[in-house]
Amino acid sequence: RKEVEQDPGPFNVPEGATVAFNCTYSNSASQSFFWYRQDCRKEPKLLMSVYSSGNEDGRFTAQLNRASQYISLLIRDSKLSDSATYLCVVSFGSARQLTFGSGTQLTVLP
């Protein structure tokens, strides 16, 4: 079983749509949770951290459910520029090494 599992995708949505990504993690000792964005043939970049209380950044909302070991990302009013691969990432301990999911590819269509 993978440590971080994501929706396989790909997701193809029209501009303006709302899209949700889900992710589960297996290590209950995980302490930090993130969504990273990776454009084609580029490096991953932090999109947002995820907290138990939930957090929102503009059109993006992330939620964490520690009891279910479940993380979600909601993108509202999708833009063409949102097209990318979204990586669910967790870390634990002082080493802070990151454990990545395999990513979900999103294409926003005009």
Add this chain to the structure above:
Amino acid sequence: EAGVTQFPSHSVIEKGQTVTLRCDPISGHDNLYWYRRVMGKEIKFLLHFVKESKQDESGMPNNRFLAERTGGTYSTLKVQPAELEDSGVYFCASTGTSLSHEQFFGPGTRLTVL
């Protein structure tokens, strides 16, 4: 502020040859990480330096891989001898000593072993 840089951006070598990848972290960042993504798989952790010390090298695949960070600044990752399965994209990331966990990634080195 300059970001994380990696060199080379691409490398094509033959099986059995040696390749050395370089990473220059953001200035002042004590923590430096190496990750790798092989075709069709997720990005995986290789090792972690704190300054010049190896904090965790549990992700290194085998003893053909050697990482160094002399002086605690830039780091090198040497693969010797390279095998076909070593092909992939090697990312370096760095972060400072603050409580923020954001790791800043370099653009990666795309390694192809023929």
